[in-house]
Amino acid sequence: MENCAMPPVKFTSRRTVLLCIFALTIATVLLAVFLHKPSQPAYITAPVRLGSIENAVLATGRLDAVERVNVGAQVSGQVKSLKVKVGDKVTKGQSVAEIDDLLQRNDLRTAEASLNEIKADMLAKQAQLKQAESKYKRQRRMLSEEASSQEDYEDAETTLATLRAQMQSLNARLVQAQITVDKKKVDLSYTRVVAPMDGIVIAVVTQQGQTVNSTQSAPTIIKLARLDVMTIKAQISEADITRVRPGQKAWFTIFSEPEHRYDATLRTVELAPESIMKDDSLASNSTSSGSGTSNASVYYNALLDVPNAGNRLRIAMTAQVSMVLGEAKNTLLIPVQAVHKTADKKSQVQVLTPDGHTEAREVKTGITNNVDVQILSGLKAGETVTLSQPEAKPAEGVFFL
Structure with a gap:
């Protein structure tokens, strides 16, 4: 009976191994679950x-002087002297050029001579008229006294009427001659070309010694501009045109200083597109609307004023404009x-x-x-x-x- 019993040591060792394997499996599963947490959503x-x-309306525009004029000659002749150069500041009424005035002076002398001749004719005619009036009165008195004939009286009356008509003609010629003299004086004054406003000479078109001809149009001698205030002509799309208004604050940059902001003020918005200013395209588009619809974009010019005390801004510069809403x-x-x-x-x-x-x-x-x-x-x-x-x-x- 003692030989059939199993040794207790072997039974205990096998049970211990099984328990260890089970515990290790449980620990492995728990560790895997603990380490395998769901990741946070990636936002x-x-x-x-x-x-x-x-918030702003963006537009592209061109800079121009607030005032710019072409100063030209109103008479023909040779430019005798040019008194300014590009960059010179001029004031209103200042002489900028002189044109040879010999022709204009001679024309004025001729006109004055004609005027003086008419005045002399009038003096002589006035003396004749005075004499004719005296003769007419005498003949009328003598006729009433039957001391003169009817024929002599009528001759005196006719002579007086003729002289009076001649005086009226001379008066008309005198007025015409005076007008001619005044015109020739103006023509003479035109030989002295003056600045019509304060500004800076931005271009000299005609050089000294050059001959100008004003028969068809006034030839330009210099170009003058006010640069203390500049104007930007910016194109606003029809999609944004109702969002802008005069007096609105704006700013812009230029290509040479893209980081520098210049302040400006919206002065006005033109009532019609620039194409309407040039031709009657609106009417032609309306006429042809039956055959098709135009998809061309419509732009309106907005005019903005900007101070330019240092003359840093130049004519024809491109401006990237933001009109602040x-x-x-x-x-x-x-x-x-x-x-x-x-x-x-x-x-x-x-x-x-x-x-x-x-x-x-x-x-x-x-x-x-x-x-x-x-x-x-x-x-x-x-x-x-x-x-x-x-x-x-x-x-x-x-x-x-």
């Missing part, structure tokens, strides 16, 4: 920050992609909480520039908003016993 986010925002400084900003409209047309954002979840929050928005939007209420600086929802990921593997 694209942006912080709520303080900054400045501006609204602006705010030191205000809360977030990207426009973060704002969504609810079913009841309210603005809403998704705010990322510290534990990695999101919460919907209603906000009140203000100015937008299509990149950022102003937040008037509903958020605080430093909070984080989401720009997009996380993408759905495939289910992770699960460990089973």
Whole structure:
């Protein structure tokens, strides 16, 4: 009986091994479950920050002087002297050039001689008229006394009437001669070319010694401009034209100083497109509207004034113009992609909480520039908003016993 019993030591050792294997398996599973935590959703986010925002109508324009004139000659002749050069400042009435005046002086002398001749004829005719009046009165008295014949009386009467008519003709010739003299004096004054306004000489077109001919049109001698104030002619699309108004604040940059902002003021917006100023294209488009519709864009010229005390701005420069519709400084900003409209047309954002979840929050928005939007209420600086929802990921593997 004692030889049939199993040794107790062997039974205990096998049981211990099984228990150890089971415990190790449980520990492995628990460790795998603990280490295999689901990852947090990946959001694209942006912080709520303080900054400045501006909503503006953008346009491209050209700079020009607020006043610019071509100073020309109104008489023909040789330019005897040119008294200015490019860059010179001139005042209104200042002489800028002189044209040889010999022809004009001779014309004036001829006209004055004709005037003096008519005046002399009038003096002689006045003496004859006075004599004729005396003779007529004498003949009338003698006729009443029957001391003279009817024929002598009529001769005296006819002579008086003729002399009076001649005096009227001389008076008319005198007026005409005086007009001619005045005109020749004006022509003589035109040989002295003067500046019509204060400004700066921006171009000299005609050189000294050159002959000008004013028969058909006044030849330009110099070009004069006021550069203390510049005007920008900017083209505004018809899509934006109702958003701008005179007196509106604006700013612009130029190619040589893209980082420098120049302030300007919108003076006016032209009532018709520039094409209407050049031709009657509007009428032609209306006439041809039955055969087809034109898709050409329509632009209106906006005129903006900008001070130019240092003459840094030049004529014909290109200006990138921003006409400000609204602006705010030191205000809360977030990207426009973060704002969504609810079913009841309210603005809403998704705010990322510290534990990695999101919460919907209603906000009140203000100015937008299509990149950022102003937040008037509903958020605080430093909070984080989401720009997009996380993408759905495939289910992770699960460990089973």
